[in-house]
Amino acid sequence: MTSGSDWQTRVGRAWADEWRRTDRSFAGLTGHLLATIADQPGTRVLDIGCGAGELTLAVASARPEASVVGVDVSGDLIATAQARGECRAVFHHGDAGQFVDPAGKPDLLISRHGVMFFADPPAVFRHLAGSAAPGARLVFSCFRDPAENPWAGLFAPLFAPAPPEPAPPEPAPSEPVLAFPPGPFAFADPAHVERCLTGWCDIRFTPVDFRYVAGAGEDPVADAVGFFSRIGPAAARLAATDPAERGDVQANMAAILQDHLRDGEVAFPAAAWIVTALSDEGTRANPLV
């Protein structure tokens, strides 16, 4: 599980430090996402969970006439996006579940893997639909099943099984029962995503496969060890490991990664959905502004 408070602290700081390598890992996906976004109308674009802003900046460059805004709950990542200073996109520090763009209602909402971490996804998507322009479009990417993303379980044999997560409190009768806690694979199941997209209709899923590049450069294996020591499922486990034992764990990580070194890169097959939807004006429960 990766919660909003993780993103506001440890995980957000790691992603801010590692933005060049996280952008590299998603590079094979970004082109697919930009092609889907290019097919959609929109002059006020909101990038949800924009992180260090690569998608925001790319869309701002592709749509010089559009207003392009990114919002993210991590102050470290928003500061990183602002410091890139590459173009006129505007970045706001805030929670997507409460954010209302003071400059106007977005008509195109986008995200690269920024929508799987909400504690209450139906409430957030209802808010996003309610604060968007009538007929707004939604385009986002998210990972498919971990079984189709082998990098995610790569280092599991190196760590003792994670302690079971505390059972969530019993939901009140009116609250949605969330089968998947917030995290990178929370939106792997299309039926679950459809249940989460309150306020949106015409929901479509396109599977996209890409190369997840974890290591490159002079020493691709060392580069990949450095990357996975900060980003992804092994990072939290490594941080919790006795410092005296971390070097041994990282040596074992290097041995595993060596098997995936090809042509100067450590890379893995990765599987994502690109999800598109239309705001459903008829079901708006939270009209704003």
Ligand SMILES: C[S@@+](CC[C@H](N)C(=O)[O-])C[C@H]1O[C@@H](n2cnc3c(N)ncnc32)[C@H](O)[C@@H]1O
């Ligand atoms: C996997 S990262 C993706 C970041 C960025 N979209 C990218 O492609 O590099 C997920 C992002 O969602 C953000 N996030 C998580 N929960 C959020 C929330 N409730 N509101 C806004 N952003 C959130 C995190 O801070 C993080 O930047």
